Amino acid sequence: VSNPVPSMEMLERADGRRIRERLSTNENEFRPAAGVEHAIVAAAGEAHRYPDCDHFALRHRLADMHVTAPELIRIGTGADGLLGEICRTYLEHGLTAVTTEGTYPTFDYFARTSGASVCYAPYREDRVDTGELARLAVATQAHVVYVAEPDNPTGAVLGRRELLALADALPRHTLLVIDGAYADYQAADDRPTTADIITRRALWVRSFSKAHALAGLRVGYALGAPELIATLAERAEHYAVSRIAEAAALAALDEESHLAQMVAHTEEGRRHYTRELAELGLRALPGTTNFVTARCADAPAAEQLTEALLDRGIAIQHLDTPALNDCVRITVGPARQRATVLAAIRETLKGGAGDGS
Numbered sequence: 001v002s003n004p005v006p007s008m009e010m011l012e013r014a015d016g017r018r019i020r021e022r023l024s025t026n027e028n029e030f031r032p033a034a035g036v037e038h039a040i041v042a043a044a045g046e047a048h049r050y051p052d053c054d055h056f057a058l059r060h061r062l063a064d065m066h067v068t069a070p071e072l073i074r075i076g077t078g079a080d081g082l083l084g085e086i087c088r089t090y091l092e093h094g095l096t097a098v099t100t101e102g103t104y105p106t107f108d109y110f111a112r113t114s115g116a117s118v119c120y121a122p123y124r125e126d127r128v129d130t131g132e133l134a135r136l137a138v139a140t141q142a143h144v145v146y147v148a149e150p151d152n153p154t155g156a157v158l159g160r161r162e163l164l165a166l167a168d169a170l171p172r173h174t175l176l177v178i179d180g181a182y183a184d185y186q187a188a189d190d191r192p193t194t195a196d197i198i199t200r201r202a203l204w205v206r207s208f209s210k211a212h213a214l215a216g217l218r219v220g221y222a223l224g225a226p227e228l229i230a231t232l233a234e235r236a237e238h239y240a241v242s243r244i245a246e247a248a249a250l251a252a253l254d255e256e257s258h259l260a261q262m263v264a265h266t267e268e269g270r271r272h273y274t275r276e277l278a279e280l281g282l283r284a285l286p287g288t289t290n291f292v293t294a295r296c297a298d299a300p301a302a303e304q305l306t307e308a309l310l311d312r313g314i315a316i317q318h319l320d321t322p323a324l325n326d327c328v329r330i331t332v333g334p335a336r337q338r339a340t341v342l343a344a345i346r347e348t349l350k351g352g353a354g355d356g357s
């Protein structure tokens, strides 16, 4: 089982083409607020000090935000780090996990490396099929079910009601892992509430990498009932999240208007791509994330477009799962970048692909 998400630098080294626009991993192209960058610089002066491995300040701040107690919050090295902890804690050889075929692959990677078997529900009409996830969970008596809400790579949202219906359809012993890496882009009243999560066998995993623009620092958190969080902590690597990452996350939480602005700019960019791509015959799937996933004529067309853009130094993602292999995924960035990307797509579709001009 190999790393399902190689870094952009790894791809560049393997491929040889230089990447100028990194639009295949949904980093935040709008950058963090100035206040966050100042907090990072200030924390650098304390780099010789170990972090508070209890992450007291950040857990308290997040607990206030979620109107709950700090015992219900676990800090980790991004959503990925927490998915790893969850799989190492709740899965092992002989147990089963259920996920969607083609969804964000890191849960599947950690589930398999923990020795568990994984069952896959296919997408249904470009959405996660909650009925099939529940059916598989019951049939296999799964210990963990994973859902990304909003989903990557489709961008689709189930919404609070359908998400909770899924949670309530699972066997009593099944843990529902809700990967909310893009939850900040979702309408607030469509997200699960703290009460929704903690009254169920569920963990809501959140990230500072996307809307908060801190992907390079590796910080995220999980919210769940105290006994689930305490069990996770039992196997923890204690000093994994750095002092600088914690300081940046704390500062980012104070930048509410910057966050709102970034989300608004991203939405605007998503609408822009949707409109412009439609003119070029590419249909964008509906969603609320910092990327747009668009359907090309067929799988070879999607692959050719991806390759032609890479020739021009623009990395986008061709989706390789069967249900979506005619799609490309593009991170939504600022207007000037969108103009560059759209011009390159236009040129490519007109048959200019590969000429390097």
Ligand SMILES: Cc1ncc(COP(=O)(O)O)c(C=O)c1O
Residues within 6 Å of the ligand: 025, 026, 077, 078, 079, 080, 081, 104, 148, 151, 152, 179, 181, 182, 206, 207, 208, 209, 215, 219, 220
């Ligand atoms: C659904 C989903 N979960 C998790 C991650 C990774 O988040 P983090 O940087 O917090 O590990 C991504 C990144 O693309 C993602 O799309």
